[in-house]
Amino acid sequence: GDSVTQMEGPVTLSEEAFLTINCTYTATGYPSLFWYVQYPGEGLQLLLKATKADDKGSNKGFEATYRKETTSFHLEKGSVQVSDSAVYFCALEGAQKLVFGQGTRLTINP
């Protein structure tokens, strides 16, 4: 069945560091791919999405490119801020439902 694998956390970085959170997937066909972010005590917010191969999703300085050949959708940001501290979930659109990775907890220190 469909599945998503994220790099294990927690990840701790200093402010202005470069961020990469790895995400790979297994699926039949070419599903849409998403990154959601969850701040403490809140629900999930869509961060970015890509619907086909080579699409690049971007938002708030975050980027991810849909790589069909490596079945990956890695999240990157060039310079993180303390306010980026949250849990990040990679997900794919399966049959009428989202399939989530396990989540990566990110902490940014000033």
Added chain:
Amino acid sequence: DTEVTQTPKHLVMGMTNKKSLKCEQHMGHRAMYWYKQKAKKPPELMFVYSYEKLSINESVPSRFSPECPNSSLLNLHLHALQPEDSALYLCASSLRAGGPDTQYFGPGTRLTVL
């Protein structure tokens, strides 16, 4: 406007209580979802409604009873819950079920079962 609202924000109930969670969206979405999220875990899908009809039930115990009275409203009725049902319950909606449509999530109801 991409807002999904959920009430209440917090709920504490005993194992013999009956309570309901409410979810509302006014984006014209025709698919609505209930998820359960335990601490430090991803959300787990419970139910999917498509055009006000239940289309997916992920083998959820009958003590959870969903209801979709109209295209904007989704309820989750709770009865005789167990302490292990304590979790964050998230509602989401999308234009349609399946396909590339984004699911928009509400802030959740944090449920504690005593």
